[in-house]
Amino acid sequence: DGGITQSPKYLFRKEGQNVTLSCEQNLNHDAMYWYRQDPGQGLRLIYYSQIVNDFQKGDIAEGYSVSREKKESFPLTVTSAQKNPTAFYLCASSIDLGSGRRIGYTFGSGTRLTVV
């Protein structure tokens, strides 16, 4: 089945440590996105990429970095510069159906990151 795979499901990070969250999709979608969700809150956009080797900052990019070397993969690195990284991280992808319409996002199951 096609879909988006995020790993790991749970991740613990020590203070001052960088960690990388994996996101892989086999949907042949062009665009990929990273969102952060805090308890009881909506999703906030961290980074997004519409094509390989290109990405744009979202609303809360500080302390995060991404790469898009392959269409299928969009890993997110949470750096030590992110002072409050404990959150639920969601990866999504979408495809342009043409005629100016996107099909909508497909989300992964998320990674819950906790700073210990």
Add this chain to the structure above:
Amino acid sequence: LAKTTQPISMDSYEGQEVNITCSHNNIATNDYITWYQQFPSQGPRFIIQGYKTKVTNEVASLFIPADRKSSTLSLPRVSLSDTAVYYCLVGDVGRALTFGSGTRLQVQP
């Protein structure tokens, strides 16, 4: 980017129809309206998408008036499993969608 406004929460009972309205006064000509459902500790799930008038699928209907400044998600005969957060998003090709806080729907037996 079009900003959306939804009720923070709604309560309903099993078997009732639930209508959740979203305001998006500054929607752009090319923007589509999309609704998502999210359960705790899961990624949001696509429910329905529309541009104008009415769209219906197997789980919901979406009503969009002619001025497109609002939209209403209609869930027929809700069940306990429909308890979730529902997000209204407005956007188009080439722009990432912005999620608000959504509407928390609680369905009671």
